[in-house]
Amino acid sequence: xxxxxxxxxxxxxxxxxxxAIVSVPLCLAGVEEDYQKGYEAQGRGDFMVAMxxxxxxxxxxxxxxxxxxxxMLDAAESNEDAVSYFMKAAEQGNARGxxxxxxxxxxxxxxxxxxxxxxxxxMKAAEQxxxxxLKVIVGAYHNGTYGFKVDPEQAKAWExxxxxxxxxxxxxxxxxxxxxxAAGKH
Numbered sequence: 001x002x003x004x005x006x007x008x009x010x011x012x013x014x015x016x017x018x019x020a021i022v023s024v025p026l027c028l029a030g031v032e033e034d035y036q037k038g039y040e041a042q043g044r045g046d047f048m049v050a051m052x053x054x055x056x057x058x059x060x061x062x063x064x065x066x067x068x069x070x071x072m073l074d075a076a077e078s079n080e081d082a083v084s085y086f087m088k089a090a091e092q093g094n095a096r097g098x099x100x101x102x103x104x105x106x107x108x109x110x111x112x113x114x115x116x117x118x119x120x121x122x123m124k125a126a127e128q129x130x131x132x133x134l135k136v137i138v139g140a141y142h143n144g145t146y147g148f149k150v151d152p153e154q155a156k157a158w159e160x161x162x163x164x165x166x167x168x169x170x171x172x173x174x175x176x177x178x179x180x181x182a183a184g185k186h
Contacts, residue, residue, distance in 0.1 A: 031057045035065040042068065063089040067097035074100065079110025090121055095130035106146045115147030122146050126158065131169050134162040
């Protein structure tokens with residue numbers, strides 16, 4: 001009798017462990033799905049749909065959602081909240097979040113002006129060849145913004161990286177369009 005109860009407990013514990021392991025990918029799929037739906041809604045300009053979906057994914061720690069939600073909060077002038085979400089994304093290595101945080105530090109939006117931190121986060125994003133960050137860092141070296149000193153040589157080096165990233169971006173967009181056309185979604 002005692003062995004039967006012990007076996008049931010072990011069996012129940014094993015089921016709980018298996019359920020937890022199986023549910024992790026399902027939770028992640030839900031977060032990614034919320035992000036994707038929010039991203040698409042934001043792209044259509046449907047912010048009433050996008051905001052809660054992105055917030056849900058962002059609050060579950062999904063860095064791409066944190067960065068995009070931060071951008072939407074910034075656009076809505078909710079700067080302190082935007083900084084919070086950009087920081088979460090940036091600390092996870094998300095280039096979009098890093099660029100957003102750099103811009104907030106550089107413009108003193110929702111956080112104290114700090115060119116050292118602005119240049120740090122901008123550099124982190126640009127080093128990932130994030131297209132938008134590359135554009136900003138080229139400008140920073142040309143104009144002496146975000147804590148960078150005017151440096152035409154550095155600007156030229158980053159312009160070369162920007163060109164490569166631009167070519168890659170154009171190619172990816174053409175491939176997406178071709179796939180959408182082939183699928184009848186053009």
